[in-house]
Amino acid sequence: MSVTTHPKVSTHPEPQPDGFAFTEAHWEEAKQHLAKYPADHQASAVLPLLWIAQRQIGGYLTTGAIEYVANVLGMAPIRVHEVAHFYSMFNHKPVGQYFVQVCRTTPCWLRGADDLARTVQDKLGVPSGEVTADGLFSWRHVECLGACCNAPMVQINDWYYEDLTPESLAQLLDDLRAGREVQIGSQIGRHGSEPAGGARTLTEVGEAGHPDYPFGGGAEVEPEVVRQMREAAAAGGEGGGQ
Numbered sequence: 001m002s003v004t005t006h007p008k009v010s011t012h013p014e015p016q017p018d019g020f021a022f023t024e025a026h027w028e029e030a031k032q033h034l035a036k037y038p039a040d041h042q043a044s045a046v047l048p049l050l051w052i053a054q055r056q057i058g059g060y061l062t063t064g065a066i067e068y069v070a071n072v073l074g075m076a077p078i079r080v081h082e083v084a085h086f087y088s089m090f091n092h093k094p095v096g097q098y099f100v101q102v103c104r105t106t107p108c109w110l111r112g113a114d115d116l117a118r119t120v121q122d123k124l125g126v127p128s129g130e131v132t133a134d135g136l137f138s139w140r141h142v143e144c145l146g147a148c149c150n151a152p153m154v155q156i157n158d159w160y161y162e163d164l165t166p167e168s169l170a171q172l173l174d175d176l177r178a179g180r181e182v183q184i185g186s187q188i189g190r191h192g193s194e195p196a197g198g199a200r201t202l203t204e205v206g207e208a209g210h211p212d213y214p215f216g217g218g219a220e221v222e223p224e225v226v227r228q229m230r231e232a233a234a235a236g237g238e239g240g241g242q
């Protein structure tokens with residue numbers, strides 16, 4: 001079966017009445033996503049195309065942008081509006097240069113999400129959904145962002161900041177405002193989702209080929225289980241050959 005991988009829209013679409021159209025660079029990026037899907041399944045690219053549109057506008061989607069994407073994909077505009085309004089990753093009004101999303105779902109809530117939200121509101125001086133006068137910040141609550149192990153956490157633009165306290169979050173906001181370098185991920189130095197204080201199991205994995213873990217470093221060291229199997233096979237082979 002032959003599959004057409006080229007988008008059925010091969011020329012740069014016309015701008016919407018509000019003037020929205022992908023820039024040439026964004027259109028090239030969009031075409032890479034369109035090319036992943038057969039001509040009769042272009043709607044599968046709706047999320048990445050909306051994401052590109054949001055990035056181009058500067059953090060939110062306009063009606064024109066949503067309907068432009070619908071036009072590119074050959075979808076009914078209402079279907080694209082439904083997608084764009086379902087996912088919290090899409091905004092529908094301007095956001096700050098730093099867009100702070102405070103997770104408030106159960107693990108983060110149990111670990112102090114309410115205190116983080118109060119900290120953000122106090123520091124920024126604007127309620128959820130509003131942009132600070134200098135345009136630098138806005139914030140909102142969101143549901144689980146999938147980093148519950150390191151709760152409580154916030155997302156700021158494309159990055160996660162985890163293991164937060166009101167104090168460390170306040171410092172983080174100050175640092176961003178001042179243009180200082182900040183630490184993404186865990187704010188207590190936790191590696192990945194390891195227990196606070198460091199790993200307590202498999203601590204020898206990768207260290208000179210631990211004999212019980214054949215996939216660790218040091219593949220030159222024969223795992224114990226492999227040695228036993230080899231010796232058993234050799235013993236069986238000798239017996240069977242007699």
Ligand code: FES
Pocket residue numbers: 103104105106107108109143144145146147148151153
């Ligand atoms: S509950 Fe906050 S990341 Fe899952």
